[in-house]
Amino acid sequence: MQCLHASELMSLKLDGLLDEPDECRLKVHLTRCPACQNHWAHLSRVEALFADAPALVPPPVLQRNIMAAVQQKSRLTGIWRRSSLLALGMILATLALIVPVMLVIMSVATDPMVVQQAVGNLVRLTGLARSLSGALVLVLRALVGGMNWVLLPGCLALVMGMLLVWWYLLHMPKARA
Amino acid sequence: MRAQRTGGNVGGVVVNNEREWVLRACAGDQAAFANLVEAYQGPIYNLAYRMLGSGVEAEDATQEAFLRAYSRLSSYDPERKFSSWILSIASHYCIDRLRRRRHGSVSMEEINHWRWLPDRRPRPEELATQSERSSEIHALLEELPPQYRLAIVLRYWQEYSYQEIAEITESTESAVKSRLHRARRMMAGMLEEQSQMDSVEEDAQRSESKHAMSSCF
Numbered sequence: 001m002q003c004l005h006a007s008e009l010m011s012l013k014l015d016g017l018l019d020e021p022d023e024c025r026l027k028v029h030l031t032r033c034p035a036c037q038n039h040w041a042h043l044s045r046v047e048a049l050f051a052d053a054p055a056l057v058p059p060p061v062l063q064r065n066i067m068a069a070v071q072q073k074s075r076l077t078g079i080w081r082r083s084s085l086l087a088l089g090m091i092l093a094t095l096a097l098i099v100p101v102m103l104v105i106m107s108v109a110t111d112p113m114v115v116q117q118a119v120g121n122l123v124r125l126t127g128l129a130r131s132l133s134g135a136l137v138l139v140l141r142a143l144v145g146g147m148n149w150v151l152l153p154g155c156l157a158l159v160m161g162m163l164l165v166w167w168y169l170l171h172m173p174k175a176r177a
Numbered sequence: 178m179r180a181q182r183t184g185g186n187v188g189g190v191v192v193n194n195e196r197e198w199v200l201r202a203c204a205g206d207q208a209a210f211a212n213l214v215e216a217y218q219g220p221i222y223n224l225a226y227r228m229l230g231s232g233v234e235a236e237d238a239t240q241e242a243f244l245r246a247y248s249r250l251s252s253y254d255p256e257r258k259f260s261s262w263i264l265s266i267a268s269h270y271c272i273d274r275l276r277r278r279r280h281g282s283v284s285m286e287e288i289n290h291w292r293w294l295p296d297r298r299p300r301p302e303e304l305a306t307q308s309e310r311s312s313e314i315h316a317l318l319e320e321l322p323p324q325y326r327l328a329i330v331l332r333y334w335q336e337y338s339y340q341e342i343a344e345i346t347e348s349t350e351s352a353v354k355s356r357l358h359r360a361r362r363m364m365a366g367m368l369e370e371q372s373q374m375d376s377v378e379e380d381a382q383r384s385e386s387k388h389a390m391s392s393c394f
């Protein structure tokens with residue numbers, strides 16, 4: 001038996017997984033090989049060292065700290081989810097406003113310049129809505145502690161902004177004309 | 178709540194009602210998750226302490242493991258043992274941390290600010306009565322590569338079988354067998370080296386004292 005194989009068998013022996021024939025072979029090898037006897041002695045020392053090592057008791061505050069962190073994470077996840085939904089809602093609302101407006105303009109206006117101008121403004125409006133919703137998400141993400149009241153003025157500001165832009169768009173073709 | 182034997186066994190601790198707690202935690206019940214934390218904080222803290230070698234880092238790692246588990250509860254497979262799942266999360270985190278430590282990239286955020294303040298609580302080292310033995314164990318584990326260290330920790334402190342260690346470390350039983358064997362060989366080699374150095378020192382001291390005695394007479 002090679003010493004390396006004997007060493008593998010020793011490891012299995014320590015785990016109680018060595019079958020009888022292998023155990024006999026290992027014993028025979030150990031009686032003949034002083035190097036492996038020495039190795040076995042050191043392995044047994046490692047085993048004794050680890051077998052007697054006490055399990056450590058976690059600090060009493062650990063559970064409280066973990067649950068506080070879990071609650072904070074849960075709160076932040078809630079804010080993130082709500083703000084994402086809000087941003088999505090804003091984008092959908094903007095699209096819902098833009099599409100009919102665009103259809104109206106295209107059916108009413110005959111001048112290609114007016115149509116082009118209107119389309120340009122609508123693109124700018126979309127960009128504005130996207131920026132506003134993005135900013136809102138950032139603000140909400142930055143706020144730690146579940147300040148739900150931020151949602152209301154944020155929504156109001158967005159709606160006001162969009163109404164203003166819509167009003168401008170509706171009156172712009174007339175002004176141009 | 179009726180005690181059911183549907184629990185897991187981790188570090189020799191049988192956890193009752195585990196399945197129920199996991200299901201409730203998955204549904205967003207934080208009290209149920211608190212029960213899981215209470216049941217598994219000991220084994221995870223022990224794993225992290227043996228892997229990272231520091232009480233403060235072990236606390237951080239335990240907290241991080243539970244946070245990751247909480248945010249991944251929706252992907253937990255109920256067929257899998259919860260103990261294996263959470264220990265797997267903790268093991269991965271500890272190995273990542275050891276790798277980053279080796280590359281010197283553990284961020285300051287990961288080290289709590291109170292690490293630098295005097296800690297009035299009893300240290301784990303103080304709690305362990307055999308501090309000398311504890312430091313010897315620590316010195317041996319420190320020299321092992323992370324994967325070997327993990328196999329040893331799971332084998333000795335969590336009392337897991339090869340199959341369970343393979344499941345936690347996402348490897349095969351033969352890989353676990355090989356890691357345990359190599360880790361033991363390394364540690365036996367270190368002890369052998371240490372005993373050789375000790376005997377050389379003893380010889381030197383003996384010859385020195387002999388020389389001193391002869392010079393006196």
